[in-house]
Amino acid sequence: MDFYLTALLQGLCFAGIAFGIYISMKIFNIPDITTDGSYTLGGVVTGILLTHNQPGWLILLAVIAAGAAAGALTGIIHTKLKINALLAGILVMTALYSVNLTILGRSNLPLLSLPTLFSVVNFLTDPNQNSLIILSLFVAALTLLIGYLLKTDFGIAMRATGNSEPMIRALGVNTDRMKIIGLAIANALTALSGYLITQMQGFADISMGIGVVIIGLGSVIIAETLINWLQITSVWLSLVLVLAGAIIFQFVLALTLSIGVNPNMLKIVTAVFVLIIVGLPRLTSRNA
Amino acid sequence: MIELKDISKTFNAGKPNEVKALGKLSLEIKQGEFVVIVGSNGSGKTTLLNMVAGTIFTDTGTVTIDGNNATKLPDYGRSKWIARIFQNPLSGTAADLSILDNFRLAALRTQNKGLTIGKNESFKQLVRDKIAALGMGLEDKTEQPIGTLSGGQRQALTLLMSVMDECKILLLDEPTAALDPRSAEKVMRTADELIKQYNLTAILVTHNLKDAANYGTRIIQMGEGQILKDIPSAEKAKLKQAELFEWFG
Numbered sequence: 001m002d003f004y005l006t007a008l009l010q011g012l013c014f015a016g017i018a019f020g021i022y023i024s025m026k027i028f029n030i031p032d033i034t035t036d037g038s039y040t041l042g043g044v045v046t047g048i049l050l051t052h053n054q055p056g057w058l059i060l061l062a063v064i065a066a067g068a069a070a071g072a073l074t075g076i077i078h079t080k081l082k083i084n085a086l087l088a089g090i091l092v093m094t095a096l097y098s099v100n101l102t103i104l105g106r107s108n109l110p111l112l113s114l115p116t117l118f119s120v121v122n123f124l125t126d127p128n129q130n131s132l133i134i135l136s137l138f139v140a141a142l143t144l145l146i147g148y149l150l151k152t153d154f155g156i157a158m159r160a161t162g163n164s165e166p167m168i169r170a171l172g173v174n175t176d177r178m179k180i181i182g183l184a185i186a187n188a189l190t191a192l193s194g195y196l197i198t199q200m201q202g203f204a205d206i207s208m209g210i211g212v213v214i215i216g217l218g219s220v221i222i223a224e225t226l227i228n229w230l231q232i233t234s235v236w237l238s239l240v241l242v243l244a245g246a247i248i249f250q251f252v253l254a255l256t257l258s259i260g261v262n263p264n265m266l267k268i269v270t271a272v273f274v275l276i277i278v279g280l281p282r283l284t285s286r287n288a
Numbered sequence: 289m290i291e292l293k294d295i296s297k298t299f300n301a302g303k304p305n306e307v308k309a310l311g312k313l314s315l316e317i318k319q320g321e322f323v324v325i326v327g328s329n330g331s332g333k334t335t336l337l338n339m340v341a342g343t344i345f346t347d348t349g350t351v352t353i354d355g356n357n358a359t360k361l362p363d364y365g366r367s368k369w370i371a372r373i374f375q376n377p378l379s380g381t382a383a384d385l386s387i388l389d390n391f392r393l394a395a396l397r398t399q400n401k402g403l404t405i406g407k408n409e410s411f412k413q414l415v416r417d418k419i420a421a422l423g424m425g426l427e428d429k430t431e432q433p434i435g436t437l438s439g440g441q442r443q444a445l446t447l448l449m450s451v452m453d454e455c456k457i458l459l460l461d462e463p464t465a466a467l468d469p470r471s472a473e474k475v476m477r478t479a480d481e482l483i484k485q486y487n488l489t490a491i492l493v494t495h496n497l498k499d500a501a502n503y504g505t506r507i508i509q510m511g512e513g514q515i516l517k518d519i520p521s522a523e524k525a526k527l528k529q530a531e532l533f534e535w536f537g
């Protein structure tokens with residue numbers, strides 16, 4: 001049971017990445033892989049500020065600002081220098097490795113005895129269950145915030161930017177600026193996942209971000225499959241499904257480990273799993 | 289309303305694939321004029337329209353719109369005066385967004401898109417009423433993604449969207465090229481009605497000489513980046529479609 005609880009906790013932590021990828025890939029139609037770097041950045045900033053006994057609100061703000069800055073940088077490189085988004089993301093991600101290492105000062109920083117987000121309030125005595133409540137509240141607030149944003153006039157303009165650029169420019173929107181803001185939001189959300197995971201697992205690690213982009217992609221693709229299948233147009237439901245996608249993804253990984261798959265093979269299992277969810281709808285529709 | 293002075297455009301200047309799209313060209317369009325532009329493929333009509341819209345900048349000269357020097361103003365900065373209908377019906381709307389969302393953005397063409405929810409009940413009703421007046425039976429589909437509609441339906445809605453916010457200039461680049469004859473006629477008539485009703489300054493690019501003869505107050509023929517003929521209002525009224533055909537002889 002504890003085993004699935006851990007998967008659920010992980011899934012909730014990764015909701016930020018899933019929302020981030022949803023915004024960059026689905027809303028803006030930009031393949032952004034700054035993710036690995038901005039996720040670690042979130043974790044590293046959290047770790048270092050926690051060990052310096054900074055207040056919780058400051059840590060949260062710093063993580064959001066750091067992630068947003070990383071995303072904005074990718075956006076600026078992509079729009080102003082007209083460099084392919086994938087390459088822009090790789091450049092920033094690569095540079096962030098040095099930044100993260102400099103901030104952290106070493107490759108691993110344990111936080112075990114420090115008070116974290118998960119020890120601010122004690123709703124329940126079982127620490128995992130207590131974390132679940134705090135995490136659920138946090139993710140619920142995040143979902144509401146993004147959902148509201150996407151419903152506003154600004155949010156509609158964001159969604160239109162990924163859809164028809166000539167149209168939205170003719171309607172008075174500076175699409176370069178919009179994409180920079182969009183990537184900033186996406187990577188701020190990704191950094192929040194790093195913030196949560198670091199506090200959940202009790203350490204920040206320079207290599208914690210390797211391959212996390214696949215978690216976001218997998219979650220969004222699961223969500224997209226459900227969205228298409230159920231023909232959902234509502235923004236709120238789509239977001240809930242992205243959240244569900246992040247949780248389902250972690251459950252599948254947990255299940256794989258529980259049936260005795262070698263943890264070293266986890267990344268390949270992840271890749272194959274994403275391949276299956278991407279490939280399956282195409283294969284079945286071709287036969288139909 | 290629109291004043292183009294000595295504008296010109298050369299694409300890929302200095303390269304082997306250099307194209308002189310517009311020569312030194314000057315054109316003045318007064319408030320309320322409805323200018324029809326005809327001309328063979330590649331004569332520079334779209335380039336001219338793009339310069340008015342601000343999607344490309346002129347190499348020389350100046351562009352003045354509504355008394356403002358707009359030579360270096362990008363397209364999103366000119367939306368306070370200009371609404372556009374694209375040749376491709378898919379370009380003028382955001383396919384995945386609902387009809388309502390598309391209209392919401394259009395209603396803010398000249399304004400800031402802020403962090404408030406503006407799609408309230410009265411706005412929804414306003415959109416439904418406007419769409420109902422179109423007589424295409426689309427008023428009950430406002431929550432549907434606009435991409436589920438046909439090209440003709442989308443083009444007609446794009447026209448309505450252009451007058452959702454204050455509009456002075458309407459640019460139409462072959463708005464009916466991708467449509468069947470009936471939808472094309474419907475869209476052209478809707479455009480003509482809106483232009484008259486809102487007293488818009490309009491530029492229509494078309495290859496349809498029947499439309500060129502029937503609509504507009506002034507007709508311009510372009511060729512090789514230059515204005516070949518410019519027929520003002522009084523003479524245009526007398527101009528027959530057959531004579532227009534001869535221009536292309």
Ligand SMILES: Nc1ncnc2c1ncn2[C@@H]1O[C@H](COP(=O)(O)OP(=O)(O)OP(=O)(O)O)[C@@H](O)[C@H]1O
Nearest residue numbers: 299300307308309328329330331332333334335336
């Ligand atoms: N972005 C561009 N890059 C290079 N050449 C261009 C570009 N846009 C237009 N041209 C060239 O400029 C010339 C004028 O093109 P334009 O699109 O203005 O013609 P048009 O009159 O609208 O033609 P049509 O009736 O086919 O739409 C053409 O030779 C075209 O190939």
Ligand SMILES: [Mg+2]
Nearest residue numbers: 333334335461
């Ligand atoms: Mg053209």
